[in-house]
Amino acid sequence: MGITDPYAAIYEFAGHAFNYVHFTHILFSIVFAVAYCVLVEKFPKITLWQGVAVGILVNIAVHVITLPILGLTPPLWTLPWYEHVFEFVGHALWFWSIELMRRDLRNRITHEPDPADCCDSCCSK
Template sequence: MSLFKRHPLNLRAAVIAGGAAGIVSGLVKLGWENVLPPRTEERNATNPPQRLLEQFGIPAKVTHATYTYSGQQLPWVSYVIHFGFSTTFAVLYQIIGEKIPAVEKDAGTWFGLAIWVAFHLGIMPAMGTVPAAEDQPTEEHVSESLGHIVWMVTNDLVGAEVYRRLTRESQRRN
């Protein structure tokens, strides 16, 4: 078996498929975090996206900006970062997975876990955005690791189907 797929990559279709998958998977991850919240209310008063932006000098009045829906204050700035991260990695996964099948092993499970390890156990603790991995509660590790699996499997399923439909349609037109 070859390390690389032999079919040509349709970059436009891969970007559209990854973008669509990233939006859907971002919603799935938000839902996951409602069922298994990764952080205590106290630690979530300034969530990691807000903290990261504050580390870059963006004032709290911006990072904590909200909109009201159904009587609840919702952090729109956090959502921009959340969906930006989700769609960026979904697009990368779609493009890389179209060329290197190993990336898609087990429907993206390992890729999702690798993203969790890289960001939640490595990069963000090193930057001081979240506590060191050993100082994070077990519940956070469980929620985030499983959430990243569910997130990436969603990217895999949605992205593959959208890509298949887009490339099938473009083949019909040619």
């Protein structure tokens, strides 16, 4: 068993019971999305494959390395194959959707070219 019991910590909001692990997952999702959007402004190359590459790296860093080391998930080889596929595809689609939203919102707010689309010869800094 891991270092925490995900069923032990429950909180209630608006008459509904929520698991703290679920809340933590949402919080991490928001933090990773905001961090990605901020980092893209400084390092536009991380938008590789419209953010899918970062999604794959986050999946590996979190679900393949960090969570098993911390004992928060079972060992990888005990999980069914479809769990690995679900996490891989889910993280890729998650960051792709973040990138689509980031580009659209940035364009609507700034009306400037996206740093990921610029090169030295076409964009002035």
